[in-house]
Amino acid sequence: MASSFKPEQARVPPAFQLPIPPVSKFKIGLCQLLVTADKERNIAHARQAIEDAAKRGAQLVVLPEIWNSPISNDSFPVYAEDIDAGGDASPSTTMLSEVASLLKITIVGGSIPERCGDRLYNTCCVFDTDGKLKAKHRKIHLFDIDIPGKISFQESKTFTAGETPTVVDTEVGRIGIGICHDIRFQELVMLYAVRGAHLICYPGAFNMTTGPLHWELLQRARAVDNQLYVATCSPARDVGAGYVAWGHSTLVGPFGEILATTEHDDAIIISEVDYSQIELRRTSLPLEKQRRGDLYQLVEVQRLNS
Numbered sequence: 001m002a003s004s005f006k007p008e009q010a011r012v013p014p015a016f017q018l019p020i021p022p023v024s025k026f027k028i029g030l031c032q033l034l035v036t037a038d039k040e041r042n043i044a045h046a047r048q049a050i051e052d053a054a055k056r057g058a059q060l061v062v063l064p065e066i067w068n069s070p071i072s073n074d075s076f077p078v079y080a081e082d083i084d085a086g087g088d089a090s091p092s093t094t095m096l097s098e099v100a101s102l103l104k105i106t107i108v109g110g111s112i113p114e115r116c117g118d119r120l121y122n123t124c125c126v127f128d129t130d131g132k133l134k135a136k137h138r139k140i141h142l143f144d145i146d147i148p149g150k151i152s153f154q155e156s157k158t159f160t161a162g163e164t165p166t167v168v169d170t171e172v173g174r175i176g177i178g179i180c181h182d183i184r185f186q187e188l189v190m191l192y193a194v195r196g197a198h199l200i201c202y203p204g205a206f207n208m209t210t211g212p213l214h215w216e217l218l219q220r221a222r223a224v225d226n227q228l229y230v231a232t233c234s235p236a237r238d239v240g241a242g243y244v245a246w247g248h249s250t251l252v253g254p255f256g257e258i259l260a261t262t263e264h265d266d267a268i269i270i271s272e273v274d275y276s277q278i279e280l281r282r283t284s285l286p287l288e289k290q291r292r293g294d295l296y297q298l299v300e301v302q303r304l305n306s
C-alpha cells in the first residue's frame with residue numbers, strides 16, 4: 001500500500017521546553033483495581049479507591065486500563081459507554097467527574113470501552129479538579145498479538161485506533177497519555193517530551209507473557225530516555241479471567257529509578273512526584289544538548305484531517 005505521508009505534512013518539533021507546573025511536588029495515587037463482570041461493582045470499587053487515595057493525600061489519581069469491564073472482545077461492546085453524551089449514558093465517567101470535583105483532585109481515569117457512533121475505542125479520560133473533562137485519549141496502538149501456546153489477543157477486532165497524541169495541562173503539571181501498548185512506541189513519548197510533558201501516565205494491562213519481561217523495562221526506558229516521570233496503572237490479577245493481567249503498577253522517576261511499585265493484588269500505591277528532579281537530571285546529564293539533531297531528528301506528522 002502506498003504511504004499517505006507527504007513531506008509538507010512534516011515538521012521538526014522544537015527542543016524540550018519544560019513549562020513551570022502549578023505545583024512541583026505532590027502525591028500521586030495509583031489504584032490497581034480488581035475488575036469483575038459486575039460493572040456497578042467496578043464503578044463503586046473505583047470510587048472507593050479514589051476516595052481512599054485522596055484521603056492519603058493524592059492530588060493526582062490514576063486508574064487502570066479497562067477498569068469497568070472484563071478485558072475481552074465479547075465484553076467491550078456490552079460495557080461500552082457514550083462518553084460525549086455523559087450522564088446516564090456514561091456512568092463510569094460521570095462518577096469520575098463527580099469525585100474529581102468533590103475531592104478537588106486530578107484524575108487520569110484509566111480507560112473504558114467508548115462507543116462513538118458505530119465505533120468502539122479504548123479511551124482514557126482526564127478530569128481536572130472542577131470535574132471538567134480536560135482530555136480524552138483513544139488508544140493509538142491497538143494490541144494484536146499471537147504467540148502460539150502463550151497468548152493470542154486481537155484488540156483490533158472490536159476497537160478502532162485513536163488518531164491523536166494527547167498532552168494535557170493539569171494542576172499537577174503537563175501530562176502525556178498513552179494506553180498500554182502505546183508504551184512500546186518510543187516516538188510517542190519523545191513527542192510528548194518535546195511538547196514539555198513532566199509526566200507520562202500509562203493505564204495498562206500487560207499479561208503473563210509480556211508482563212514479566214517487558215512491563216518494567218519499557219517504563220524505565222521511556223523515563224530514562226526522556227528524563228521525565230512515568231506512571232503506570234494495571235488492573236489487579238484475576239487468574240480466573242480470560243485475560244490475566246500482570247499487575248505491578250509503578251512510578252518511575254526521571255533517572256529511570258523505580259520510586260514505588262506493587263505486586264499483582266488489589267492495591268493503592270501512594271508516592272511522591274517531585275518535578276525539580278527532572279531539571280536536576282537534565283542539568284547533570286544534558287541529553288538534550290548532546291542530541292545530534294544534525295544527524296537525526298524526530299519529525300512530527302501534521303494530520304490534515306484532524
Ligand SMILES: NC(=O)CC(=O)C(=O)O
Nearest residue numbers: 143180181205206207210
Ligand atoms: N495489553 C496491551 O495493550 C499491551 C501488552 O500487553 C503488550 O505486551 O504490549
